[in-house]
Amino acid sequence: MFGDIPVEVSPMYEGERIRAANMFVELAGPKSIGAELVQVAGDVEDGKVSVIGPEISEMVKGEIYPFGLKIDIQGEKLEKELESVIERRVHELCNYVKGFMHLNQRDQIWCRISTEAMESGFKFEHLAKSLSILFKEEFPIIESISITVMTKKEEVTQFIEMAREKYTKRDERARELSDEDVDVFYGCLMCQSFAPSHMCVVTPDRTALCGAINWFDCRAAAKIDPDGPIFEIEKGKVIDAEKGEYSNVNAAILEKSQGTTERIFIHSVFGHPHTSCGCFEAVAFYIPEVDGIGIVNRDFKGETPLGIPFSAMAGQCSGGKQVEGFTGLSLEYMRSPKFLNADGGYGRVIWMPKEIKDSVLEFIPEELQDKIPTEEDVNSINEIKKFIYEREHPVIDRIKNAQVDEPVEQVDEPVENEFEEAEYGEASMTPVAMVPEIAIPASGGVKIIFKNAKIYAEKVIIKRK
Amino acid sequence: MIIAVSGKGGTGKTMFSSAMVKILAKTGKDILAIDADPDSNFPEALGVDVDKTVGDVREELKKDTASGNIPAGTNKWDILDYKIMESVVETPDFDLLVMGRPEGSGCYCAVNNMLRKIIETISFNYDIIIIDTEAGLEHLSRRTTQNVDVMMVVTDPSHRGMLTAQRIGELAKELDINFKKLFLVLNRIKYEDEALIRQKATETGLELGGLIYEDPLISKFDREGISLIELPDDSDSIKEVANIVKKALKFQ
Numbered sequence: 001m002f003g004d005i006p007v008e009v010s011p012m013y014e015g016e017r018i019r020a021a022n023m024f025v026e027l028a029g030p031k032s033i034g035a036e037l038v039q040v041a042g043d044v045e046d047g048k049v050s051v052i053g054p055e056i057s058e059m060v061k062g063e064i065y066p067f068g069l070k071i072d073i074q075g076e077k078l079e080k081e082l083e084s085v086i087e088r089r090v091h092e093l094c095n096y097v098k099g100f101m102h103l104n105q106r107d108q109i110w111c112r113i114s115t116e117a118m119e120s121g122f123k124f125e126h127l128a129k130s131l132s133i134l135f136k137e138e139f140p141i142i143e144s145i146s147i148t149v150m151t152k153k154e155e156v157t158q159f160i161e162m163a164r165e166k167y168t169k170r171d172e173r174a175r176e177l178s179d180e181d182v183d184v185f186y187g188c189l190m191c192q193s194f195a196p197s198h199m200c201v202v203t204p205d206r207t208a209l210c211g212a213i214n215w216f217d218c219r220a221a222a223k224i225d226p227d228g229p230i231f232e233i234e235k236g237k238v239i240d241a242e243k244g245e246y247s248n249v250n251a252a253i254l255e256k257s258q259g260t261t262e263r264i265f266i267h268s269v270f271g272h273p274h275t276s277c278g279c280f281e282a283v284a285f286y287i288p289e290v291d292g293i294g295i296v297n298r299d300f301k302g303e304t305p306l307g308i309p310f311s312a313m314a315g316q317c318s319g320g321k322q323v324e325g326f327t328g329l330s331l332e333y334m335r336s337p338k339f340l341n342a343d344g345g346y347g348r349v350i351w352m353p354k355e356i357k358d359s360v361l362e363f364i365p366e367e368l369q370d371k372i373p374t375e376e377d378v379n380s381i382n383e384i385k386k387f388i389y390e391r392e393h394p395v396i397d398r399i400k401n402a403q404v405d406e407p408v409e410q411v412d413e414p415v416e417n418e419f420e421e422a423e424y425g426e427a428s429m430t431p432v433a434m435v436p437e438i439a440i441p442a443s444g445g446v447k448i449i450f451k452n453a454k455i456y457a458e459k460v461i462i463k464r465k
Numbered sequence: 466m467i468i469a470v471s472g473k474g475g476t477g478k479t480m481f482s483s484a485m486v487k488i489l490a491k492t493g494k495d496i497l498a499i500d501a502d503p504d505s506n507f508p509e510a511l512g513v514d515v516d517k518t519v520g521d522v523r524e525e526l527k528k529d530t531a532s533g534n535i536p537a538g539t540n541k542w543d544i545l546d547y548k549i550m551e552s553v554v555e556t557p558d559f560d561l562l563v564m565g566r567p568e569g570s571g572c573y574c575a576v577n578n579m580l581r582k583i584i585e586t587i588s589f590n591y592d593i594i595i596i597d598t599e600a601g602l603e604h605l606s607r608r609t610t611q612n613v614d615v616m617m618v619v620t621d622p623s624h625r626g627m628l629t630a631q632r633i634g635e636l637a638k639e640l641d642i643n644f645k646k647l648f649l650v651l652n653r654i655k656y657e658d659e660a661l662i663r664q665k666a667t668e669t670g671l672e673l674g675g676l677i678y679e680d681p682l683i684s685k686f687d688r689e690g691i692s693l694i695e696l697p698d699d700s701d702s703i704k705e706v707a708n709i710v711k712k713a714l715k716f717q
Binding site: 015016017018019020021022030084091103104105106108110167170171172173174175188190191194208210211212213216217219220221224225228229277279281298299331332335359 | 495527530531532533536537538539540541542543544546547550551555556557558560570574575576578579582586587589590591
């Protein structure tokens with residue numbers, strides 16, 4: 001099939017790097033310009049290969065040239081939406097060609113041709129021919145394909161401009177990709193060395209809570225490293241779209257948490273929130289007094305309105321524990337349209353550090369932007385109350401309704417012993433902590449868990465150790 | 466093949482690593498030097514400038530991720546791959562990858578996982594890799610050197626240097642890290658102490674790979690900041706390192 005190509009073409013050359021010492025020429029990369037683009041077009045002449053600018057044989061050893069790779073495809077079933085998926089294969093398929101190195105994608109590519117390949121008579125024409133064959137083999141829906149290689153600066157510059165417009169449009173679409181649009185989510189077990197019962201669920205609307213990997217990264221990872229810690233989860237039956245509960249996600253968490261966690265709500269801090277390894281960039285925590293949610297990030301050094309800093313909060317819900325009212329999250333998740341979807345999204349957030357608020361401001365609905373206080377506005381729960389009443393934050397409607405209907409959040413998890421919240425009438429009592437769940441050590445095989453506990457003390461003594 | 470160089474800080478790991486690179490570069494093989502010691506001066510010893518380390522790339526990516534600067538449709542593997550390739554210093558004789566500063570706060574699981582895979586891929590493209598590891602035992606317990614074929618443990622005549630060398634040997638055994646070979650390399654030895662030091666070396670239980678005498682020329686180069694690559698081929702130290710390299714290459 002590749003008989004007239006002077007170099008070998010095979011998946012075994014994937015990952016090939018060409019050292020500067022063994023290189024004939026460099027294309028695009030950090031010292032030049034370049035781009036690649038796959039587009040669905042009409043009237044594509046199948047098998048056509050054009051080279052605009054110098055061929056490899058006309059290049060000077062050791063030089064760096066601009067490089068454009070334009071791939072036009074046509075096929076009855078080909079849709080515009082598939083362009084980026086097909087384009088993502090350029091990297092892999094280029095690397096099948098021995099003596100041709102290809103890194104990255106879009107307008108950030110970097111290629112090299114080895115001296116050995118040049119000496120065996122390898123030309124761009126051969127690269128294009130190999131790609132045509134490989135693409136049609138990989139994607140039978142491609143009926144015709146034509147490839148243009150550009151190495152002339154003016155041509156490449158124009159091509160990059162055109163390509164960038166396309167990338168921008170694609171990114172807009174990618175940002176709109178939501179949980180409903182895909183059949184596959186990803187599970188990530190990278191942190192199990194620290195939190196053996198934790199699994200991150202990564203969906204288009206929720207990045208991993210470390211913030212480092214999104215759904216696209218996971219898709220790449222599962223392919224690059226199929227035996228690695230990131231794997232596909234067919235999402236299965238939708239149990240609750242709003243909360244983000246799916247049958248196969250539950251099955252996966254049950255298995256991967258060694259039976260510790262049975263259910264996961266991807267978009268809620270209540271009921272069965274997503275567990276946390278300890279790596280999260282921020283924590284969302286429920287504040288029962290105002291029936292709202294506070295958010296605190298790792299870099300925030302002060303105390304939250306609950307009177308405890310991030311580190312103490314993080315200790316509460318890390319290690320793969322599922323603690324109702326707490327969930328670890330990434331800052332990127334705060335830019336997601338499904339951000340704590342089931343709980344009311346930003347309409348439920350009643351405190352966050354200024355730094356975070358500024359960085360996600362454009363994702364906070366405009367009418368809420370001045371209603372969410374930061375550490376610059378308030379420092380205690382009472383101050384939050386005052387602030388949100390003054391600004392008419394939507395949670396006050398919830399509080400008012402709750403006063404009529406009584407408890408807002410139901411705890412539906414079986415607990416051995418549940419204590420009703422006790423009223424402490426004495427005026428001398430000081431509130432020490434309010435936690436949605438706290439377990440205290442007990443003997444005799446009994447576990448005592450307080451839900452939505454308010455702890456009061458007659459006297460609080462703070463001592464320097 | 467991968468050869469790693471370990472030992473207590475200040476015993477001459479970097480000198481030894483550079484000398485190995487110098488010798489191996491002459492063989493025409495593709496050589497990758499890896500500086501895995503955040504506190505070392507491997508690049509200076511090799512006489513090359515470094516713009517960006519793997520640590521810098523890692524921080525850059527974290528920053529771009531947190532601020533939402535990564536285009537939605539792209540993935541971080543490819544971006545990292547490109548940036549790591551960019552951070553490789555390429556010379557006609559050898560390439561150098563500098564690991565650089567240690568991690569900051571926050572979670573590095575994901576990025577380190579990607580880095581491991583990327584560096585593995587890069588490594589496949591070289592015939593011989595020389596790693597100048599960070600001082601001490603950390604690289605063993607973190608298993609960053611578990612695929613190493615030959616481990617060179619460098620020590621000077623100091624008691625503590627010897628002790629660290631012995632511990633490296635013991636820990637490797639304890640952790641079941643099976644190097645094809647582990648050699649002890651004695652460095653900066655005075656002629657008059659040779660017999661005593663050889664005796665002490667035997668007590669570590671490690672196989673002696675070679676002995677480098679105190680070399681006024683190396684001290685001079687160090688003092689004046691001259692790259693060790695410039696050491697003359699016929700210097701006794703270089704000749705001894707060449708002998709040790711020959712022994713190591715048997716374990717390819």
